[in-house]
Amino acid sequence: MSQKLELISFKMCPFVQRAVIVLKKKNIDFDITYIDISNPPEWFKEISPLGQVPIMKVGDEVLFESTVIQEYVDEITPPSLHPEDALVKAKSRAWMSFGSDILFAMHPMVTTPDETVSNEKKAIVLQKLSKLEAVHSGGTYFNGEDFGMIDAAYAPMFMRMNFIKMHTGVDLLEATPKMAKWSEALLAQDFVQESVVPELPMMYKGMLKNMNGFFATKLKD
Ligand SMILES: N[C@@H](CCC(=O)N[C@@H](CS)C(=O)NCC(=O)O)C(=O)O
Numbered sequence: 001m002s003q004k005l006e007l008i009s010f011k012m013c014p015f016v017q018r019a020v021i022v023l024k025k026k027n028i029d030f031d032i033t034y035i036d037i038s039n040p041p042e043w044f045k046e047i048s049p050l051g052q053v054p055i056m057k058v059g060d061e062v063l064f065e066s067t068v069i070q071e072y073v074d075e076i077t078p079p080s081l082h083p084e085d086a087l088v089k090a091k092s093r094a095w096m097s098f099g100s101d102i103l104f105a106m107h108p109m110v111t112t113p114d115e116t117v118s119n120e121k122k123a124i125v126l127q128k129l130s131k132l133e134a135v136h137s138g139g140t141y142f143n144g145e146d147f148g149m150i151d152a153a154y155a156p157m158f159m160r161m162n163f164i165k166m167h168t169g170v171d172l173l174e175a176t177p178k179m180a181k182w183s184e185a186l187l188a189q190d191f192v193q194e195s196v197v198p199e200l201p202m203m204y205k206g207m208l209k210n211m212n213g214f215f216a217t218k219l220k221d
Pocket of ligand 1: 013014015037051052054064065066067100
């Protein structure tokens, strides 16, 4: 690799974390710059096409969209973390995209003050998890015993589900045992634990409290 990669991040963002996991799993040296996404600097607004993190600077070029960044990092640092078989790889990519929909339902589930809306979002999350349960290999990771790109895409979601369980007692994985086992295997990996700032569990609790949504009423102590 000729140039050092630079990831632009927001500490709480699960999408940025996907790319960080791939970079760490592959032992790639990279820079990370944190911004406050609710008050982004001018230089960020100028270079981020959607005004979202993650973006990745590659020399003078800018990449956006977490899974695209994941794929780019994987492609320039062979061997790939994707399965070799084209069909298995295509299916993995489809289920990676499915994971983004779960993250998009989880955020309003915990932040809306409206109990009915929160319950509706929770039902969406649980229904999607049961679909995922049906297609999971039953092995340590999604496709079997090898950690892959799809595992990097889902680990940030499981980390946040674990924070929710830890801080509110709500266990989103209680009806999906393969998901619970998968989560445990992913969260035990050093490169997953080291893909976030150490204070993230407390930041997540602070976010639940500050957003004052329905899940704030469930916070322990
Ligand atoms: N589809 C995007 C989603 C990224 C995303 O939603 N990032 C959030 C932070 S976690 C963001 O930048 N939000 C600011 C905004 O949408 O204005 C991806 O996968 O990279």
